Amino acid sequence: MSKSRVVYNGKCKDTNLQKSAILEDLKEQNNQITDTLISDNEKDKQELTKLIMNSVPDNGKKIGNTAIIRKLQENFNGRLESSIIESEYWVIRNSLIEQGIIQKARGKGGSVFKLTKTTEKMEENSASYNKESGLYKPFMDTLEKKFTKDQSILEYVLQLTAMQGARQTGGKWTRPDLSMVAISKYTYLPGKYIDVITFEIKHLNNFDITGVYEAAAHTSFANKSYLSIQTSDELEESETATFDRIKVECRRFGIGLIVFNNPAEYDTWEILVDAERHNPDYAATDFFIGSQFDEKKRVNIISMLK
Structure with missing residues (x-):
């Protein structure tokens, strides 16, 4: 009995060792x-x-x-x-x-x-526009050089309509920052057609929902109106909420929404909402052109329509 017990115990030890080795x-x-x-x-x-x-x-x-x-x-x-x-x-x-x-x-x-030296330079340039009026000239230049081509606008007259002093415009929110008269003609339609397009520009440090209503007011005399907002690439949470509401209101009023980082760089522009075409009263459109465009540009418009 003693011997078999030892053998048994030995087998147990061998088996445990084998299990341990396998593990x-x-x-x-x-x-x-x-x-x-x-x-x-x-x-x-x-x-x-x-x-x-x-x-x-x-x-x-x-x-x-x-x-x-x-x-x-x-x-x-x-x-x-x-x-x-x-x-x-x-x-x-x-x-x-x-x-x-x-x-x-x-x-x-x-x-x-x-991030490249170019983009860093663009951000520096963007920061250099420290007030809204500083955006007008470069924005206008980009409209002329890039936007018109992108939108297939061939004949047009562009006017800075902001900062015109005491000139009569017809009431509150009736003076856009920039205005364009675009002349179009079609294959199967007689004559030429005018579209008045307006741009309400807002600085990145000064934009809110009011801008939508300003741009919407322009449709009383303009065929298309754009709210154009300078923004940074990173928006604060409160700004994001404002932007969401602005987009909703632009769609509701048929107002176009352009965002841009640098007014002089069309690559930083993005049309978030397309402007719908409105049909204002002809007399209102005629009065706006006559009161807001310089005489030389009014002559150019008449010449283009001939």
């Missing part, structure tokens, strides 16, 4: 698998980061988050699930923002851009 072996294998997965994940993360940086233009122009995610999913097709790629994108994007490599910008679904 240690499994643990080692698990560690190796974990290390491999971590290594693979790190490689994927590094590759994702590289692809994100390659997707964002070097010239400071913005690109949408959705467009970048789509590019990543195309490059990682079959290697990673789409949901994992999207999840990783936001983590990496936020890290790059914290490092000051890229910055957030506006756009549908949000967008980002690389």
Whole structure:
């Protein structure tokens, strides 16, 4: 009995040792698998980061988050699930923002851009416009050089209608900051047609919902009216709430909404709400042109209509 007990105990000891060895072996294998997965994940993360940086233009122009995610999913097709790629994108994007490599910008679904010497210079220029009146001239120049081409406006006369002293305009909110008379002609319609387009400009330190109502008042004599607001790329929470309300009210009144960072750089402009076409009383439109445009420009308008 004594001998068999020893053998039994010996078997138990051998079995425990075997179990222990197997467990240690499994643990080692698990560690190796974990290390491999971590290594693979790190490689994927590094590759994702590289692809994100390659997707964002070097010239400071913005690109949408959705467009970048789509590019990543195309490059990682079959290697990673789409949901994992999207999840990783936001983590990496936020890290790059914290490092000051890229910055957030506006756009549908949000967008980002690389910080370059050019964009830093643009931000410095934007900050140099310390009051609304300082925005008028560069905004007007960009309307003439870029906006008219973008909107297919071929013949037009542009007038700075702000700061005209005691000139009679017809009451409160009847003097836009900038005004344009656009002349159009059509293939199957006789004659030429006038569109009066107005722009109410607001500085980034001085805009609120009132601007919508000012622009809406212009539709009593204008065919299209735009509220144009200078903004920074990062809005405070209170500003975001104001902007949301402004967009709703612009749509309600059929007013266009333009936002811009630098009035002289059309790449920083964005039309958030398209202006609807209104049909004001002809007499009101005629009175506005006659009272707000300089004589030389009125002569140009008459000449264009011939």
